[in-house]
Amino acid sequence: MKPVAIVTGGSSNIGWACVQRFCADHRVLIADLQPPQAPLPEGVSFIQTDITSQAQCAALIQRAATQGALAALVHSAAITAEAKPFDQIDAAEWRRLLEVNLTGSFLIAQSAIALLRRSRGAMVLVSSRAARTGYAALTASGSGTKPHYCASKAGVLSLVKSLAVELAGDGVRVNAVVPGAIEGAMIPQQRWAELSARIPLGRLGLAAEVADAAHYLCSSGARYVTGHALDINGGTWMN
Numbered sequence: 018m019k020p021v022a023i024v025t026g027g028s029s030n031i032g033w034a035c036v037q038r039f040c041a042d043h044r045v046l047i048a049d050l051q052p053p054q055a056p057l058p059e060g061v062s063f064i065q066t067d068i069t070s071q072a073q074c075a076a077l078i079q080r081a082a083t084q085g086a087l088a089a090l091v092h093s094a095a096i097t098a099e100a101k102p103f104d105q106i107d108a109a110e111w112r113r114l115l116e117v118n119l120t121g122s123f124l125i126a127q128s129a130i131a132l133l134r135r136s137r138g139a140m141v142l143v144s145s146r147a148a149r150t151g152y153a154a155l156t157a158s159g160s161g162t163k164p165h166y167c168a169s170k171a172g173v174l175s176l177v178k179s180l181a182v183e184l185a186g187d188g189v190r191v192n193a194v195v196p197g198a199i200e201g202a203m204i205p206q207q208r209w210a211e212l213s214a215r216i217p218l219g220r221l222g223l224a225a226e227v228a229d230a231a232h233y234l235c236s237s238g239a240r241y242v243t244g245h246a247l248d249i250n251g252g253t254w255m256n
């Protein structure tokens with residue numbers, strides 16, 4: 018029987034690409050607020066889940082436990098915000114970004130730990146190049162850096178390190194993928210050409226390219242890789 022993979026945010030773009038990549042060798046549970054617009058591939062099910070709800074994360078994991086060994090958790094669900102100057106961001110907006118992007122990561126990771134320990138599985142959290150640079154674009158523009166998005170994604174990178182240390186003894190690996198500009202609704206299409214001109218590899222990334230990286234990190238090929246943050250950004254930021 019194929020092992021189970023959970024993909025949060027699996028109904029859209031990067032998450033959906035992960036669903037398509039993982040369903041070749043896993044039974045996949047999509048955890049998202051709404052189902053994907055496309056038909057579900059064979060072996061894929063949708064469970065409506067708000068990752069800011071501890072009860073809904075627990076219900077998702079209970080459902081996963083009935084499906085088989087949880088080999089992989091890919092956490093892609095997140096939100097972004099409108100860019101505006103720092104002094105115009107209100108505290109409610111700041112809290113909402115942190116709640117979904119960082120607290121949601123904590124809740125889903127904590128909920129999944131027991132099953133991942135049992136199957137010595139792997140976790141991949143989706144961060145962002147914005148965590149590295151402090152601005153959510155290729156350059157810091159006059160319209161604002163989205164500091165709440167950047168901070169939430171930097172928090173995800175830190176969480177990956179803490180989890181990797183805490184879970185290594187149980188054989189559970191925890192890594193991050195760190196996308197740059199990826200084609201999809203998060204970046205308005207009218208900006209793609211202008212951004213491409215400033216990316217060393219000459220184009221935006223594809224969701225499938227992030228999915229390939231997440232799949233690798235959950236595979237036995239990455240069995241000695243934990244606590245790593247894998248940049249997928251066309252050469253726009255180098256460690």
Ligand SMILES: NC(=O)c1ccc[n+]([C@@H]2O[C@H](COP(=O)([O-])OP(=O)(O)OC[C@H]3O[C@@H](n4cnc5c(N)ncnc54)[C@H](O)[C@@H]3O)[C@@H](O)[C@H]2O)c1
Pocket residue numbers: 025026027028029030031032048049050051066067068069092093094095096117121143144145146195196197198199200201202203204
């Ligand atoms: N697209 C990019 O250029 C880019 C770049 C860097 C990082 N990222 C990161 O990649 C991930 C996916 O990005 P994307 O482009 O696929 O975004 P997207 O907006 O297309 O998909 C995000 C998905 O998360 C779901 N979601 C939002 N809030 C949720 C909640 N509370 N509970 C459950 N599901 C929820 C949405 O319904 C949606 O299906 C995000 O973590 C994002 O921060 C994206």
